[in-house]
Amino acid sequence: MTQTFMDLGLTPELIAGLEAMGLEKPTALQTEIIPHILAGRDILAEAPSGSGRTTAYALPILQTLDVETSGAQVLVLVGGSDNAIRAGALFQKLNPHKELRVVSLYAGRSLAREAEQLDETAAIIIGTPPRIREHVNREALSLEHIQYVVIEDIDYLLSRRQQAVIEELFDMMPAGRQTTLFAAKVEETLQDFADEHLFEPVMVQREPVAITVPLINHRYQAIPSGDKEDALIRLLDGENISRALIFASLRPRVENIAFDLNTRGYNSAAIHMGMGPDEREAAVRRWQEGVLSFLVLTDAAGEELMLESPYVISYDVAPDIQTYVARSRLVEENGVHFSLVLGRHRALLNEIETHLGQRIRAVLSPTRASIVAQKAESYKKRIKAIVHREHLEPYMLLLNDLAREGIDWSEIAAAAVILSQKPQETERVFERQRPQQYDQRRYTPGGYRPSSPRPQPRERIYEDREVEEGYVRLVMDAGYDIGVRPKDIVGAIANEANVPGRAVGNIDIRDRFTYIEVQEEYVDRILQRVPSTRLRGRTVTFRKV
Known part of the structure; x- marks a missing residue:
């Protein structure tokens, strides 16, 4: 039985x-690590980047943190600025103690400005070992009240000859601190380091597990x-994937991927546990009937499905291997499981390869020229099929009329191709039902609605439309002039204000401004946390209409 975070x-x-973040179920590592940290034990764990390790230590530390103690209580040592930013952002999102602040310290920023943040409310300190030591030496940071120490990628830090710096920091902390070390692989030298600095540590190793892998093909793309968003589109086009299940880790990400696919013309729907059973079943039924080509889902939602797809894509x-196999079981025999792999997650892929007992073959990202050539060839095949299958006489009469007006046949054909690829810009010549098109300017929480034609600047169609019940209209002082897209706006609001993507309703982009409808309960949080932000290289502001 799958464990929940409550368990x-x-x-x-x-x-x-966690619910606000859209994280639906714990990973195997989190299931094992969290109870040990809650119990106060030191830990040495094998956990490559991408295994959910930051959440695994952040949750129990936040739960047991003493809100009455002033100054730094938690020290997280990381290997670089990117890791410090990511860990700091996660702590910020999960932190229920708003009176206790999270501070990230790393090279490339002003030491003086960082020092200003290190006051008595700075309880959680995240940074690289040299940067932490620099602030300690300047007496801007004291480690005498540190209760929790976490070191990510300890094997990497030791290989970079930072052991002396780490041990120097250890000497400044209380002896009774609780320490957790994470490494991609626990080698003998690391075991010796742990024996010296940890008290009876619990070993958490990624032991081989007995698994049955379906008879499918395994591929990845670096x-x-x-x-990632553009890489997914290139993968779909380059591999000619017309039907797939796409897995992502968080609910907002699932919604944003489905939204982005729809705006680009790929009929898609999101499925996650924040949706009602009827809503999930309806999306699955539409996929089975062929109305939808792509389902974007979380792992928790995928556990319930009894489907088979020619392709599964791990966005x-x-x-962990258990999750990989669970996703793979939804692939048809001889189908393909693709993984999109960032550089920092390559160690995680290596571990999956070890469990599978085979190398996962890399697939090169297709070039734009190869995608264009492939689409052109596909278009030619479709034209030939129509010539042999369809009743073309009414159209031929129209084209003959154009030819008699002196227009060259090749020009007529080229114009017809353009018309077929831009149906939203054409007049309806024949009384044929046009397939629904999705317009990125009219995204609603309930799905994707066809949009009206873009109004002229002096028209006030949108302003006069009644706001949906439970929503408030905001205006942003930028629009088509900076090339902003709905996903940019949803991402900025969801990430910076820490609100779910589904809280953003109708979006109407104009030339120099944009109307956004958001759920009423989140309006104050958005205006407080995101009064302004940078989109497409420009600072934009939000306010109530």
């Missing part, structure tokens, strides 16, 4: 924070940081 002994406050690489 692990976490408080309702933390459960609510993705540059920050390029977020599976955090």
